[in-house]
Amino acid sequence: MKLTKLHCAVLTAIAASGSLYAEEEKKLDRATVEVIEVTATKRTESIQEVPVTVTAITGDNLETLGVSNFDQYVEFLPNVVFQGTGPGQNEIYIRGAATTQTNISVSSVQALQPSVAFYLDEQPVSMQGRNLDIYATDVERIEVLPGPQGTLFGASSQSGTVRLITNKPNHDGFSAGFDTSTSSTTGGDMSNSVEAYFNMSLSDSLAVRVTAYNDHQGGWIDNILNVPGEGGYSGSAEVISRISGGALTNPENVSITAPQNHALVEDNFNTADYAGARFGLAYIINSEWDLLVQHTQQSLDTEGVFSYDPNLEGESSTNRFTPENNNDDFGLTTWTLAGRLEHLDIVYTGGYLDRDINSTIDYTGYTNGGSFSAYYVCNYSGIPEADQECLDPTKFYKEATSSSRMTHEFRLNTSAENRWRVTAGVFYDSQELSTVGQFKIANTEKFPDLARTLAGNEGINSNGGPFPSEVSFVNDVSHTIDQIAVFGQFEFDITDTVTASFGARWYQIDDIYKGATTGDDVSGRLRAFGDGSDAALTEFFGAEDAEKYKAAIASGQLETSLLDNNGKLTVDDTIIKASIDWQVTDNMMLFTSYSEGFRPPVTNRVGGGAAKIQEGAFEGFRIPVYSTTDSLDNVELGFKSTLFDQTLRFNATAYYSKISDLQTSRYDPTNISFLVFTDNVGDAEIRGIDGDFTWVATDNLIISGAFSFIDSELTSVNDQLDGIAPSAGARLPYSAEFSGNLQAQYFYPIDKDMTGYINGSISYTGDRLAGMTMDAYMIEDATNLIYGTGSGLSIQKESDDYKGVNYQDRNGEAFAGGRYIQDSYILANVSFGVTNDEWKAEIFIDNLTNESAILYIDTQQYTPKVVSNRPRTIGFRFSYDMY
DSSP, X not given: OOOEEHHHHHHHOOTTTSOOSOSSTTOTTOOSOOOOEEOTTSSOEETTTOSSXXXXXXXXXXXXTOOOSHHHHGGXXXXXXXXXXXTTOXXXXXXXXXXXXXXXXXXXXXXXXXXXXXXXXXXXXXXXXSOOOOEEOSEEEEEEEESOOHHHHOTTOSSEEEEEEEOOOOSSOOEEXXXXXXXXXXXXXXXXXXXXXXXXXXXXXXXXEEEEEEEEEOOOOEEOOOOBTTXXXXXXXXXXXXXXXXXXXXXXXXXXXXXXXXXXXXXXXXXXXXXXXXEEEEEEOSSSEEEEEEEEEEEEEEESOSEEOTTSSSSSEEOOOSOOEEEEEEEEEEEEEEEEETTEXXXXXXXXXEEEEEEEEEOGGGGGSOTTHHHHHEEOTTSOGGGOEEOOOOOEEEEEEEEEEEEEEEEEEEOTTSSEEEEEEEXXXXXXXXXXXXXXXXXXXXXXXXXXXXXXXXXXXXXXXXXOTTOOEEEEEEEEEEEEEEEEEEEEESSSSEEEEEEEEEEEEEEEEEEXXXXXXXXXXXXXXXXXXXXXXXXXXXXXXXXXXXHHHXXXXXXXXXXXXXXXXXXXXXXXXEEEEEXXXXXXXXXXXXXXXXXXOEEOTTTTOBOSSXXXXXXXXXXXXXXXXXXXXXXXXXXXXXXXXXXXEEEEEEEEEEEEEEEEEEEETXXXXXXXXXXXXXXXXXXXXXXXXXXXXXXXXXXXEEEEXXXXXXXXXXXXXXXXXXXXXXOOSSOOSEEEEEEEEXXXXXXXXXXXXXXXXXXXXXXXXXXXXXXXXXXHHHHHHHHSSOOOOOXXXXXXXXXXXXXXXXXXXXXXXXXXXXXXXXXXXXXEEEEOSSEEEEEEEESTTOOOXXXXXXXXXXXOEEEEOOOXXXXXXXXXXXX
């Protein structure tokens, strides 16, 4: 049992290991690898007998690995990556199926659906916008299913599914335990955690289980004093003028006020605190039926940022000008009624998730990349050149988001003993999101009327309340996604050793997007497009613009056919999965499968809007009303083997995936729109091999590892993204061509009651590319102008000309096209401990070599910020269990 947060544990599935020990993990007489039971096909089966790629690790083994945070967990599952800007702000990608991340400040508004589904037990908890970040405590096991799992697990299982399976109340009597740790990070603050659980059988038929946890993660990033001329933010009137289309007459002579952060200077200001509890009740109704009800309540509070500014000295320093925080609270209630009716196993399961997010984000960098930059921060219109000035660019964003998700699933299974077996069910899902985002993007101190003009409606929000006077732009939207699906899977034993299966899922998704952004009625826009009549388009857009929209729709440049006359978007389809497996021997299985996955369309706030500058790559461009469904078709061939008298397990899979109409997030305020939107970049292919092994070398030594080879490429790019997105043949972002890890655990007896052990691990992650836009040279130029120095980050050149209007350097020459490289790195961990049947004490060193790895490069504010791992951390853990 180990304290781990979800985005750690999710990736902990250290598929590599599958598992490390036999049933009695703490005894030295084990000589075979453990058999793990999984429910990857919604039946309970041995992991070695499931004819799909699945990796898993038991809750007991989470502790054995000796790692305690996200940066370490992710390294042990090479075909899975987490990308994002900190706790509660990450996305999961599996097997290289990734595109550009959504800006966290508008992720809730944009509501791009994740490509990887996340489940807590039977409940899907993937959410539009930000993925839910559940702290993994009192865990039975974690399962990771790479490749499309849509037939059984739904829409967001496009490239895989991650399942966190918790320990349930049991009826065996009383048990309890706790786990605590404390640690010190090089150059950072102390961290500490505590978790406790107890299980009690109240009667022969009723049992309860309660788990509680609190984890404080100390910071290591320093918010240092901003010193212009020494790598700090000095600003540049030249940048502001250029991206604003030459707004300033003579920018090199315009004075500019650098932002100040004296009051916010603080060491180790990036803290994260997880606190919560889970309550479970299990009731045996009779010999055939039982009921499980669980409730999880959690709060996640972070301060500061988890990235550094590469233009500053060192790898733990940043300049921030607004106090930043993220408060993410959720409550999740789930229920499962299971029983048997004649020859059928019946399951009804459901859940209700309620989540609230409140955030404040420093948005000062917005000035670096928007065509309204001069308007927001400079005093220039109608003013003599000598009197023009640009003011303090400090900006911020505040978000208040409430979301909920209700699901119901009813399914049945025929007996596993039959030669033919059926799993069939019906699924209903309703997600609702309401968000208000308030931006200070204008300088309200000197231009107080500007904010009120931009806010519109005299600063009144949709609920009738006033926005603060400093707010200059507002998103106020709601988003509802309703889904119904029918699914089934049929398996047939052709012979005693060969089994074929076929599965299908029909689904219908209704997407309702309502609300407004400053100056634009999103609801009215969608209703006009959905109606499509001359009268409706003319009434909303005006006669002149209506003709342009009608022409764009008629030419096929704008797709509106999925909208009804109320603006509701509806999509339905059927996806399939087929496989065949051959049990070659009792210890080896071969399997092959074909599967399909998808993500639903995404509605854009300003769909149909024309690029501001209709030249070059943007001639005729209009923002899509919605991005269309992107689909992933996958073929794989794999084997599973347990060799040498059950002492070696080796599994591997080769796969080929084809992605059509790949969805991506776009932010291009210079030429198109200052609002982020979603587009379909084109098609892609991914080829790869992943595998894992566990070897019980001796009774005292266990060695395990995993590897992943990924070869991804864009095979076609939409014409209107030519020169902006990488060209055909380019790699997809975020996934390395090769990643791998090795782990070793050595045990030695101390006396008859105690065992000592040493755990060690090393992982390698290759180079990865950042994002799907070739704007690195342009961003590097802005960084030099704003900070007086470059970032020093590696760039892969991919084009001699980054196409687009106004994308020229200070000498008027076109920028080359390129993307930042997230450089390769190696991480190592080690731990030493003593254990017996009741307690365990351990000293651990994470990030032994104090490597500063580039986990993610965030360019959303037009200068790069680097998300890195925690420096070397030394600590002590102690756990105690009684039964």
